[in-house]
Amino acid sequence: SDDEAFKATEAKINAFAAGHGTVLFYDDTDVTKQLQKNFPTYAANFPGFARDAAGMLQLAVWTALAEKGLGASLQHYNPLIDEAVAAEFGLPSSWVLQAQMPFGTVAQAAAPVDKQPVDSRVKVFGL
Structure with a gap:
C-alpha cells in the first residue's frame, strides 16, 4: 500500500537527517x-528539455558540493513525498519534484561500481 511504501521511504529519509541538508x-x-505555447514547433520537446536542464543542474550542484569536500547522493522519492514536502514548504502546485540531493560530511568513500566498458556505452562519430 501507499502508506507502507511511505513508511519505508520515511525511514530511509530519516537516515539522511545526519547530513547537513x-x-x-x-x-x-x-x-x-x-x-x-511560445514555441509550438518544439512544444513536445519542452518536458524533456526541462528534465535535461534539471540533470545538468543536479550535476553542477553535486560537483560544487564535492569541491567543498561534501558528499551527496541523488534520490528519487517522488511521488511518495510530494504532497508532504509541498505542504511543509508552501510550494505551488505547478512545481513538480524531480529529485532530492541529501548532502553532508563524507562518512566513507563510495564503493566502486561495476560498469560496462565505456566503448560499449559511448559512441563517437566523425572523428
Missing part, C-alpha cells in the same frame, strides 16, 4: 507550459 530539484511546469 537536502537540495530539492523542481520543474516549474507553468514555465515549461509557457515555453510550449
Whole structure:
C-alpha cells in the first residue's frame, strides 16, 4: 500500500537527517507550459528539455558540493513525498519534484561500481 511504501521511504529519509541538508530539484511546469505555447514547433520537446536542464543542474550542484569536500547522493522519492514536502514548504502546485540531493560530511568513500566498458556505452562519430 501507499502508506507502507511511505513508511519505508520515511525511514530511509530519516537516515539522511545526519547530513547537513537536502537540495530539492523542481520543474516549474507553468514555465515549461509557457515555453510550449511560445514555441509550438518544439512544444513536445519542452518536458524533456526541462528534465535535461534539471540533470545538468543536479550535476553542477553535486560537483560544487564535492569541491567543498561534501558528499551527496541523488534520490528519487517522488511521488511518495510530494504532497508532504509541498505542504511543509508552501510550494505551488505547478512545481513538480524531480529529485532530492541529501548532502553532508563524507562518512566513507563510495564503493566502486561495476560498469560496462565505456566503448560499449559511448559512441563517437566523425572523428
